Amino acid sequence: MTRRLPVYLLLDCSESMAGEPLNAMEAGIYKTISSLKKDPHALETVYVSVISFAAKAKVLAPLTEVVALKPPSLELRPGTALGAALDLLRESIKKDVEITTAMSKGDWRPLVFILTDGQPTDDWRGPLARLRAVKPSLASVYGFGCGDEVDFETLAEVSDVCFQVSSLTTESLSKLFVWLTASIQKSVVSPDQLVSLEKSDLPMVDGMKLIDRAQPPKFQEKNARLYFHSVCVKTKRHYLIRYRFNPEIGLYFSEPSVTLPDDFFSDGAAKAPGVDASLLLQGPKCPYCQNHGWGKCGFCGHLFCLDPDNPAPTVVCPFCESHLTIDQSAEDFRVDGSVG
Ligand SMILES: [Zn+2]
Ligand SMILES: [Zn+2]
Known part of the structure; x- marks a missing residue:
């Protein structure tokens, strides 16, 4: 059996995503899936799950091989329950992913991409501690804070690698999804040294930059x-x-x-x-x-x-x-x- 590379997309579907950003995320997932379907390596290895979070977290697409995956439509809801999303992620990984045993090699460590544009509205510290308590580490978590109202102090703590994306326009979100797709494809080629995207030589898209997790920008609740x-x-x-x-x-x-x-x-x-x-x-x-x-x-x-x-x-x-x-x-x- 081939070792699978599970990819989890955790997408913020709160009010602030209404309109253009939500449509751009939907289009982004669609494009990512269709590009992966054309990549023979990805076709064999990559499995994708889509989880949305707003008032609640929901599995919109359970972990599925790309060829069979139907891109889900995203539903706008009030709130940003990041904590609920982290709990759901941990449960999903434990259910979906084969771990390595003495008898067999399990799946590769999952890649998790979190896209958010705000600050959590629920308790996320408990869920994060539960996620981190599992050893060996369940997943490599990449956080993407989009727009100018992101709580990077939280996102940097939740992620292993954290990026800032300057805006929520269709253009910048679609570039981000192209970048994500390229990162997934790169990970497929050398999953054993699971790409630290931090050191990735993929050129970052316009308006995207790496956040220093030790010194994330101070979050000020501006209610702008x-x-x-x-x-x-x-x-x-x-x-x-x-x-x-x-x-x-x-x-x-x-x-x-x-x-x-x-x-x-x-x-x-x-x-x-x-x-x-x-x-x-x-x-x-x-x-x-x-x-x-x-x-x-x-x-x-x-x-x-x-x-x-x-x-x-x-x-x-x-x-x-x-x-x-x-x-x-x-x-x-x-x-x-x-x-x-
Ligand atoms: Zn009216
Ligand atoms: Zn009334």
């Missing part, structure tokens, strides 16, 4: 980007309101809202500190009905879209169906968002 889950009054469908902080003006400006899957809340929502609504500028447009205002339900606390130009005196909360009277003067309410 805020996310609010809202429901359309007319269609009852979910969308994500996004704000970015403008440090010169000291206020948050809205970015285009993005639609959310209707089962977005099915795994529960991550709690985050509230923010004073008076710091939020511009009415974010509802992507379904173009209403450019929003309100907050006094009963369930959910947000919904409103037309500020033609305010109805009462409205039914699209989330909990309570009948509400609109108080136009309530500008100083606090809204509970998340930092994804």
Whole structure:
């Protein structure tokens, strides 16, 4: 039996990945799989599993040989449960991977690639300690922090090798996946000296750099980007309101809202500190009905879209169906968002 090279992709599917980054990750997995399918060495050796993490961690694709692997679609959910992902990774490896015994050579040590753009919203220290407690080491873990809100102090601790990727655009994420594919192919050729990617001679892609794990950039919770889950009054469908902080003006400006899957809340929502609504500028447009205002339900606390130009005196909360009277003067309410 050939020794397999298991590859685990752990992908952050939190709010901040909504839209372009999520699509780029999906396309990246697709391309990686199709490139590996064309590589005769990889075809024989590489097995891939895809695990997503947001409110919960989920195995989207169990460890499968590349030829049979269907690239999974990624689901956006609230939160960044990195700890849950590490526990699931440890359980999966113990279940999937053949260990070397006196009688037979087992699989190669798994390669794990973690892609995240934020900070964990759950306890990750316990799961990390459990992962590290297994000897010999279960996997080589490579962390990729994408964008400008990454908690590198955590990611550097979780990974054996940690990289910074400057942005979450389609271009930079697709380059990253090309790089990952090349790294996997390199590992296939010489798995016995399992490539330290740190010393890899693969040229890094633009905007990518190695993080010194002994001195990772200090993480400051800037809350530079805020996310609010809202429901359309007319269609009852979910969308994500996004704000970015403008440090010169000291206020948050809205970015285009993005639609959310209707089962977005099915795994529960991550709690985050509230923010004073008076710091939020511009009415974010509802992507379904173009209403450019929003309100907050006094009963369930959910947000919904409103037309500020033609305010109805009462409205039914699209989330909990309570009948509400609109108080136009309530500008100083606090809204509970998340930092994804
Ligand atoms: Zn609407
Ligand atoms: Zn409500």
